[in-house]
Amino acid sequence: MLVAWQVEEALRRLSADHRSALIEIYFRSRSYEEVALEFGIPTGTVKSRVYYALKALRLALEELGWNGDE
Amino acid sequence: MSEACREWRGDVAALALDRLRADERARTLAHVDSCADCRAELTVLQNLSRAMIHADATRLDHEPAPPPELRDRIMLRLDGERAVVRRLSRRRVRRVLAAVAAVVLVALSAGVMLRDSGGSDRVAFAFALPDTNGSFALHRNATGTSITFTHEGLDPQDVYWLWLTDATGKRVAAGTFLGATDATTVTMQAALAIDRVVRVWVTDRDDVVILDKTL
Numbered sequence: 001m002l003v004a005w006q007v008e009e010a011l012r013r014l015s016a017d018h019r020s021a022l023i024e025i026y027f028r029s030r031s032y033e034e035v036a037l038e039f040g041i042p043t044g045t046v047k048s049r050v051y052y053a054l055k056a057l058r059l060a061l062e063e064l065g066w067n068g069d070e
Numbered sequence: 071m072s073e074a075c076r077e078w079r080g081d082v083a084a085l086a087l088d089r090l091r092a093d094e095r096a097r098t099l100a101h102v103d104s105c106a107d108c109r110a111e112l113t114v115l116q117n118l119s120r121a122m123i124h125a126d127a128t129r130l131d132h133e134p135a136p137p138p139e140l141r142d143r144i145m146l147r148l149d150g151e152r153a154v155v156r157r158l159s160r161r162r163v164r165r166v167l168a169a170v171a172a173v174v175l176v177a178l179s180a181g182v183m184l185r186d187s188g189g190s191d192r193v194a195f196a197f198a199l200p201d202t203n204g205s206f207a208l209h210r211n212a213t214g215t216s217i218t219f220t221h222e223g224l225d226p227q228d229v230y231w232l233w234l235t236d237a238t239g240k241r242v243a244a245g246t247f248l249g250a251t252d253a254t255t256v257t258m259q260a261a262l263a264i265d266r267v268v269r270v271w272v273t274d275r276d277d278v279v280i281l282d283k284t285l
Binding site for chain 1: 079080081082083084086087089114115117118119121122124125126127129130
């Protein structure tokens with residue numbers, strides 16, 4: 001339960017671009033191509049955005065006391 | 071992840087999230103198998119991906135609620151802090167009590183030594199008269215206290231009274247003596263135990279107090 005709160009709070013702290021990329025790809029299970037089309041950007045850019053979103057998410061989680069436990 | 075693997079970043083992240091097609095997945099895994107940096111990065115991102123399973127993206131638009139365990143964690147921390155404060159307070163009280171005990175011990179020792187020696191240090195004083203001074207010392211004896219009294223500058227024609235007083239205010243006469251211009255020592259006797267003496271004082275013939283020394 002604590003991890004769920006930490007992840008959700010960390011997601012709130014991401015930039016809008018990073019958050020929407022993660023939500024579409026991970027939580028809504030949409031394909032990179034589909035999201036790229038919707039956002040009007042190349043597929044590679046979506047992949048890159050998701051990567052940096054994950055890096056930012058990790059930093060935010062660590063600020064919230066996440067110790068790497070799942 | 072090194073700069074050389076920059077082009078693999080997106081695919082490694084997609085692999086961690088399990089969002090690659092079969093061909094992309096095989097290609098990325100082949101690279102990861104041969105690249106220690108990307109393997110390490112994949113481990114980190116997969117750990118993150120497993121943590122994300124617990125989250126509910128539909129809650130992101132709502133006001134964040136405190137985590138359910140927050141209250142228990144805060145209370146646990148508070149209990150810990152209180153225990154530390156209690157320990158410190160107890161330690162402080164113990165230190166103060168030890169200091170008080172040490173002072174009492176020293177005072178009692180001094181008292182015992184005073185009684186064992188049967189006397190007190192000589193106490194100097196000034197009369198409430200010009201050009202006079204003196205000192206006294208108390209000594210235990212079989213019938214009370216003897217006072218060795220030295221005075222100087224008192225009128226030789228005058229008679230003076232020496233008194234002792236106990237804690238209840240009861241006064242006991244130690245006797246009379248004549249004044250002297252030069253230093254003179256007299257020994258007098260009062261029927262009051264030395265450890266009960268709290269005040270030594272002298273009056274002149276008009277019963278005016280010219281010396282008053284509280285012990």
